[in-house]
Amino acid sequence: MKIKPTIDIVASWIKSYVPQKDLFFLSADDLERKLDLSSVLVMPKDEFFEHSVYQQPDYVNSYEYWNIKNAQYVIVAESTWIEQLDAEERRFILAAQQKHERGLVAPASFIQNIAQIPSDYIQNEHVILQSHMWEQLDWACKEQLLITMVYEWWDNGECEEAPNALPVFLKPYANKFCAQQGANCLAAVLYGISEGKQPWFIGEWVHQKTFIEKLRQYKYRLTDVDDLRSGDVAIWNDENGVIQHAAYYIGQNLFFNKHGQTIFNPWKLLTKETLYKEWANLKVAVYRQGED
Incomplete structure (x- = not known):
């Protein structure tokens, strides 16, 4: 048999999948670019990965820390910060997330209604998800993306029927x-x-x-x-x-x-x-x- 998430489960995913605070992972070379970082925290990687707040499961699993490559710093920002940057800086930082293989990045092909995604958030044929941007998407778009991600990346839903004697x-x-x-x-x-x-x-x-x-x-x-x-x-x-x-x-x-x-x-x-x-x-x- 093949299972799928219920409506209630999908609703909980939509609410919690993208944390309210944005994290951006950058290399030392990335930081050599002149960026306006006056209103964010810039944490060295070793300090970030020992930070009690950012080791909570919601952050660890959504951003998929275990996959991140070649990033030495983490920007911690309010959800609207990325929108306040000029377009060139915003695109640079978002593209870096796909380059460093951070979570909350999905192939653009996973989204049927790609017109909903602001163009700056599409980098190298991938969509970079962030809190404020996620909030602007409609329910159907979020649901479709999450279910696609589950079956493409995480679990095909195949399992065995529960026996009558199941505890x-x-x-x-x-x-x-x-x-x-x-x-x-x-x-x-x-x-x-x-x-x-x-x-x-x-x-x-x-x-x-x-x-x-x-x-x-x-x-x-x-x-x-x-x-x-x-x-x-x-x-x-x-x-x-x-x-x-x-x-x-x-x-x-x-x-x-x-x-x-x-x-x-x-x-x-x-x-x-x-x-x-x-x-x-x-x-x-x-x-x-x-x-x-």
């Missing part, structure tokens, strides 16, 4: 897109092993040490098994022992799974074969509750 606590989430940034695979597993008794777990961005400690608290232990039981947890580690993925086994050859921590990564039911094939380059370990 009740998974029904609100299985084969559904999420509304908030940050909920990751480790959080989905912790929600699963709590059997829904800790509903807030599923919305967290859980890191490795926290995850392992919670498995221990729930009496999960590493086990050497070929068969899987309902409630088992599969973990994929890289060569350095860093967890790259985890999923919760529900039985009937199905896992409750979430790839990634963005709003565009749904909680899905996937077969064991699908999941093991996707992570075949990593070592899998199985944890089971109550094992010595």
Whole structure:
């Protein structure tokens, strides 16, 4: 089966996808150009990436920090600042965002009604999204772009039908897109092993040490098994022992799974074969509750 985001989910994406404060990533060479930066903050990259405000999931995921290349500085600006620059400066800064592979940049071909996009925001056949500009687009244009981005870049929506015996606590989430940034695979597993008794777990961005400690608290232990039981947890580690993925086994050859921590990564039911094939380059370990 193939899932798609509901109207309510799309509405939440439209509201939150583009942060209200604009970030522009520039190289040292970019900054040699004479730009009027009197009304913005210019942060060195190392300081920016340690800033508690700008490490929040909404910023990290929308701007896709992990993809950014060759930028040494970050401009932090109010949403109307870019509009106050002369056209040449505005085009230069916007083009730099595509050059440095920042998030909130999409191919122009993804937008059916390209006439809605102000020409300065189309650079090198890409559309650069910013807060004030996003607010001016109509609902249909935003919806169409976001859904196109999901299926082209993030998730094709393919998953397995929920079995009749699906645990009740998974029904609100299985084969559904999420509304908030940050909920990751480790959080989905912790929600699963709590059997829904800790509903807030599923919305967290859980890191490795926290995850392992919670498995221990729930009496999960590493086990050497070929068969899987309902409630088992599969973990994929890289060569350095860093967890790259985890999923919760529900039985009937199905896992409750979430790839990634963005709003565009749904909680899905996937077969064991699908999941093991996707992570075949990593070592899998199985944890089971109550094992010595």
